[in-house]
Amino acid sequence: MKIFVDFDDVIFNAKRFKNDFIRVFARNGITRSEFENSYYTFQKKAQMEGRYYDPKKQVEVLRRRNRIDHEKLARDIDAFMSDLEKYVFRDVSNFLGNFKKKDLYLISYGHVKHQKAKIKGSGVRKYFKKVVISKDRKINIIKEVIRKDNFSPNESVILIDDRPEQLERAEKERKSVVTFHMCRPEGRYSDLICTAMDYEVKNLKEAAGIIKKEGMK
Numbered sequence: 775m776k777i778f779v780d781f782d783d784v785i786f787n788a789k790r791f792k793n794d795f796i797r798v799f800a801r802n803g804i805t806r807s808e809f810e811n812s813y814y815t816f817q818k819k820a821q822m823e824g825r826y827y828d829p830k831k832q833v834e835v836l837r838r839r840n841r842i843d844h845e846k847l848a849r850d851i852d853a854f855m856s857d858l859e860k861y862v863f864r865d866v867s868n869f870l871g872n873f874k875k876k877d878l879y880l881i882s883y884g885h886v887k888h889q890k891a892k893i894k895g896s897g898v899r900k901y902f903k904k905v906v907i908s909k910d911r912k913i914n915i916i917k918e919v920i921r922k923d924n925f926s927p928n929e930s931v932i933l934i935d936d937r938p939e940q941l942e943r944a945e946k947e948r949k950s951v952v953t954f955h956m957c958r959p960e961g962r963y964s965d966l967i968c969t970a971m972d973y974e975v976k977n978l979k980e981a982a983g984i985i986k987k988e989g990m991k
């Protein structure tokens with residue numbers, strides 16, 4: 775059995791993280807709307823140039839617009855990003871501990887550099903055989919890994935994600951992937967309806983119970 779686990783809102787409390795991340799900027803004199811503005815300005819520019827979000831580049835945008843101690847802000851961002859363990863949901867280590875490292879894959883959607891920093895700070899890297907950060911659809915990543923890592927055809931493949939569109943797409947393209955829709959009360963998208971999935975769970979403990987009960991191998 776191979777398990778693909780999404781990062782934001784499944785392993786990591788992305789909502790709390792983002793609020794606290796914005797607070798780092800606030801402590802340095804940047805309001806929430808200034809944060810959002812510079813974030814989107816940077817995102818747009820980065821996208822046009824084929825680059826990814828990087829908080830340090832955002833600091834550069836802010837520096838041009840505001841009188842701030844940009845060096846201190848950059849230092850505060852580094853300090854904040856260095857320890858993100860408190861944003862990892864409490865049931866994560868227990869869940870991952872049930873399985874072998876060789877069977878676990880972390881797949882995350884987003885800006886490579888920033889996601890990498892979040893994953894590193896969270897301390898969960900050690901549980902996974904591989905980490906894939908991509909803006910591609912999850913099912914495409916899974917198919918690619920199945921091929922590259924030579925999965926046996928009779929092995930169960932599980933995807934745990936909070937985004938309905940990713941699960942629906944996976945169901946459509948590869949019915950054999952067992953999909954878990956994660957609806958944590960703390961999740962940013964937990965109120966979105968998923969129209970195609972195998973199981974809906976509120977946490978990883980529940981997911982572990984189903985995997986065990988169904989005897990997935």
Ligand SMILES: [Mg+2]
Nearest residue numbers: 780782783936
């Ligand atoms: Mg997610």
